[in-house]
């Protein structure tokens with residue numbers, strides 16, 4: 001099933017979805033660190049009340065000073081104390097909020113990262129990894145995992161602060177007239193909503209740009225990474241990469257600039273309306289003061305409250321839109337965590353059959369949007385048999401192996417394990433149980449930048465005897481020296497040592513030998529080995545294959561001699577099936593391939609080998 005989730009592809013979320021995500025996210029936040037989160041929001045709310053208190057103290061101070069000037073006796077000491085108290089409280093709550101925010105965010109980030117990693121381990125197949133949408137999402141999620149949780153948290157706290165501040169500051173205007181807050185808010189709200197739209201534009205452009213960003217990232221990676229360095233230098237690729245990256249980035253930036261300018265121009269009429277309302281109110285209060293109906297304190301209150309309200313509403317618009325961006329990221333996370341993941345283990349797995357016979361029944365398979373790579377393959381491999389699979393490039397050999405490992409499920413037909421009544425569809429077996437019984441050496445095995453030992457154990461506990469046997473059997477012992485031991489770290493990212501291609505392959509072989517598997521898969525396992533090492537390793541494989549079901553994919557027909565049986569594949573089908581001797585005698589495709597390879601080793605000077 002393709003990876004797809006409705007929410008994921010939407011550049012900006014409708015309000016309904018935002019609320020849904022907020023409702024999902026808040027309890028999560030709470031669970032990550034309940035007490036600190038509660039303290040954080042409380043101190044945010046307390047901070048929100050301070051601007052209104054400051055405005056009121058300002059009003060009373062101005063009224064007091066007016067009284068003093070008019071010759072009245074007024075005591076301003078209490079007000080001065082209140083000023084100092086509010087300033088101190090503001091400092092303390094700001095510091096406390098910051099510290100708590102750090103603590104809560106650390107926990108929340110860890111929580112979110114753990115969920116992401118867990119989800120990746122749940123995605124058991126390779127199918128989702130081939131979906132471009134998945135790559136876009138993973139890029140956005142990976143980029144945001146370290147900062148989105150912290151940002152969402154601080155945005156929510158600031159938004160709460162802004163809301164409390166806006167309401168309490170608006171309430172101070174009640175002292176001038178009951179209708180004043182209503183008029184002011186009505187004048188400022190349209191501007192606020194427009195500002196929010198403007199800020200949201202940034203996120204939607206970011207989302208729309210993601211495939212472009214992925215291209216630019218890839219180009220940068222090719223330019224900088226070691227694995228591409230030889231070709232990049234030999235073919236003088238760097239200027240081309242730089243040009244491409246520049247063009248794509250510029251195209252995006254031009255769109256962004258044009259959209260930003262349009263957004264800013266659209267704000268102008270709303271700015272004018274808000275100025276009209278606040279300017280009108282200011283003129284009204286000054287006229288009232290001149291008429292002696294209100295004091296100087298009220299004028300000061302209106303001036304400071306209007307400025308503060310404008311600032312708080314603008315801040316709220318910004319927090320609202322930034323919060324929307326963070327919530328859109330969390331919506332993506334939610335969609336990713338809940339999207340159908342293709343290959344998965346059954347909820348109630350069947351018991352593993354004692355007999356490991358593998359049967360393919362009319363199996364067909366096509367990769368996403370591709371013509372079939374396997375067509376109606378029917379085949380039985382009795383437990384313990386060693387089978388070589390040969391055939392030209394693209395014949396479907398590796399695909400057959402991938403289906404056996406359940407990296408994909410067949411598009412049609414089924415793969416059965418066991419015999420008789422115990423025969424069970426591979427899809428009904430526990431995936432981890434099945435895979436733990438399989439050892440494999442792939443052509444493109446993973447080169448983990450860990451120690452040699454960790455590369456062999458891959459998270460399993462160490463069994464000294466098995467480790468020794470694996471190191472000897474794979475020929476890895478010849479790679480070890482006084483300075484290169486099993487505890488030497490590999491890979492350049494961590495300043496470790498590097499191995500040659502053949503040495504890495506021995507390590508990958510040791511990894512497979514270490515597993516106590518009943519099925520052994522060897523997909524071009526000796527491609528990088530020198531002839532002597534190859535001969536030695538095949539000796540090991542032959543010994544290891546005894547008693548195990550072994551599938552050997554190879555282009556080197558010499559190695560086929562270790563197999564009980566040979567399958568020849570062509571265009572997704574098995575066209576020949578028999579022993580080496582029988583297929584040679586048959587004089588078909590296998591016999592042709594064999595003769596062709598044999599000729600390459602014959603001494604025929606002057607004759608082109610593969611003409």
Ligand SMILES: Nc1ncnc2c1ncn2[C@@H]1O[C@H](COP(=O)(O)OP(=O)(O)OP(=O)(O)O)[C@@H](O)[C@H]1O
Nearest residue numbers: 130367368370373392393394395396397398399400
């Ligand atoms: N991940 C993939 N996505 C799409 N198509 C794929 C993928 N992997 C393989 N194919 C296609 O499926 C067909 C069979 O490929 P497969 O790798 O099974 O061939 P093979 O016999 O192992 O070839 P080789 O000898 O070159 O390794 C080919 O046409 C290949 O292009």
